[in-house]
Amino acid sequence: MHMSRGARTVITAACATFLLATSACGTDQPEEPVTTPVRLYGTDGNMLNTYPAELGDRAGLVDGMKGTTPLTPLPDAFKNRLRTVNPQLTDFLYSAEAYDAVLISALAAELAGTTDPAAIARQIVGVTNRGVRCENAKDCLAAARSGRDVEYRSVSMTRAGFTDAGEPATASYATLHFDGQQLNDAKTEFVGAGDESAASTKAPPKPKPGAAGADGPLVLGGLLPKTGDLALAYPPLGAGAALAIKEINAAGGVLGEPVKWIDGDDGTNPAVAKATVAEHVQAGVHVIIGAGASGISRAVLPDVVSAGLVLFSPSNTDASLTELDDDGLYFRTSPPDSLQGRALADVILRDGPQKVAIVARRDSYGEGLQNTVRTELERAGLGADRVKLLTYDPPEDAKANPVNFTDGAKQIKDFGAEAVLIIGFSESAAVIRALADAGVQIRQ
Known part of the structure; x- marks a missing residue:
């Protein structure tokens, strides 16, 4: 039907007046409120190919989610070696760091000439700095047996060694993207962080090659998340540790004997982890590899120190752990979140959101990284009124009720967030x- 310009003008004017009383001209149905599209971001605890399964039949919600994780470009040769101990491996997060924690411990014992944990601890930082450069178990162990200091470099440690505090001076982070329900490796980007000048320059004790079998075999105990909220990260952690043990023993072991591994679960739970530590103490373990989560290491460290053992984590990132009173017995191959926070804030800011909500599990890892990212966002010009912080209590164990984030979700919707960063483990799927x-x- 043809309508004259004048008629259209009259109707348009009537609609403009009537809009004050109704949601739309020509309908009595209320107009749907406009909602702000939200982009999801994650961290190393949930940027895994196994994570979407935690959402069940709603796994597609992760499509488009981005995040960061401590990760270096892993050569196919290393991935293939990992698959010799776990052919079903689909994720590689912290696998190189777990491998390195085990091998550095073995090298430190060989250089110390003893399995005494205190003597091993005094060698660990030096293993990564100012010696004969080596990059595999066979060459590094051969150098250590001949009484030479070594400078260990590997897949996860390429630019610099440890700081005086016993953690990486530099790091590499990967930006990951979910396409559908899988991470798209083709979109992965890597960025370096840290300062090579922060690496320790202190000379370690002189090598003391030990008599074969003088102290018995070096015994390492696992304290990794086989169960609990971080269990989805166990396969690569376990594979990295197992591969290192395999290659160390193929290269002749430590102090003339094969290294012994005693498995153990941290349960992503302080009570479970403490029980495992007690079992390791009774079993004569010298170095404990773990825990998986920063909060678990914080909880068990007093027990480990009291027993005089070494705690060496491949995946702790809580920045505050750097300052712990540990009697020089705590180390980590994963970098502190003071470095990751900058990389994560940059990923978020690239998409230009004006309002950001940061949701974190209520523990030292979650709240620590949350505050670091907030600081970086505000430093970049995002005002405090445009950054909203929320936390949730993670379940105490598998029998506990799942996370209820109903109120927090409503707050985020009312806030009008355009970006939501979720810092957590498998339980964060509830968010x-x-x-x-x-x-x-x-x-x-």
């Missing part, structure tokens, strides 16, 4: 479900 249930439009 994503709550956002969707609250009507938050997740951008994909």
